[in-house]
Amino acid sequence: MYRRITDVGLKLFSERGYEGTTLDAIAEASGIARRTFFHYFASKEEIILAWQKSLPDELGAEIRKQGVKASPLATTHAALIALAAQMHPDVAMLIGRIVQTTEQLQLGNQAKFLQMEHAAYEALRELWQGVDRQAGLRLAAMASVGAMRLSVETWIADGCQQALAEHLEANFKSLRAEMGAD
Incomplete structure (x- = not known):
């Protein structure tokens, strides 16, 4: 899961820019709840x-x-x-x-x-x-x-x-x- 979130986050950063990528977008694209994101990471x-x-x-x-x-x-x-x-x-x-x-x-x-x-x-x-x-x-x-x-x-x-x-x-x-x- 950790690796998947990391890979998805990097992909979204490249597509949307760092500032244009939200935590919600990373969670959604990773197939997890926003709350689950915080189990692995404190911030983007x-x-x-x-x-x-x-x-x-x-x-x-x-x-x-x-x-x-x-x-x-x-x-x-x-x-x-x-x-x-x-x-x-x-x-x-x-x-x-x-x-x-x-x-x-x-x-x-x-x-x-x-x-x-x-x-x-x-x-x-x-x-x-x-x-x-x-x-x-x-x-x-x-x-x-x-x-x-x-x-x-x-x-x-x-x-x-x-x-x-x-x-x-x-x-x-x-x-x-x-x-x-x-």
Whole structure:
């Protein structure tokens, strides 16, 4: 039900605009009562945030899946590339536009990246154990999620003309170049 309401809400936002979509319309199109909507979501803003909530867990799981075949930075890079392949440009463009309409959604978007950073760090800590590595692992998580954030912003700003993975590759290349520079 949660997923259905989210999908219906996003569809209606794309057809009618965010402001033009009411809770009643979302409930009706989802085949539920307005009261049932509130069992799953407190507001229509939460539909946008719901789409983003799964990203931190997905990132952590993908990092664990990648394992210790490469460096922490390269592992996180590979995990983000895998996530990027699952992101749909039309949904990203829609959510990117909607997020810019309210301060609450902008703050939720910022929180998503912080949660992704934390999930990446926790996954890296599980793979590379040791107190002496914690600062480096945290920096790898921060830098990687920062590269993802910049990539998503650029991807949406250019109308998703290039694949998100191409933006990620370019930003990780720049990151590695800057890390090697003195």
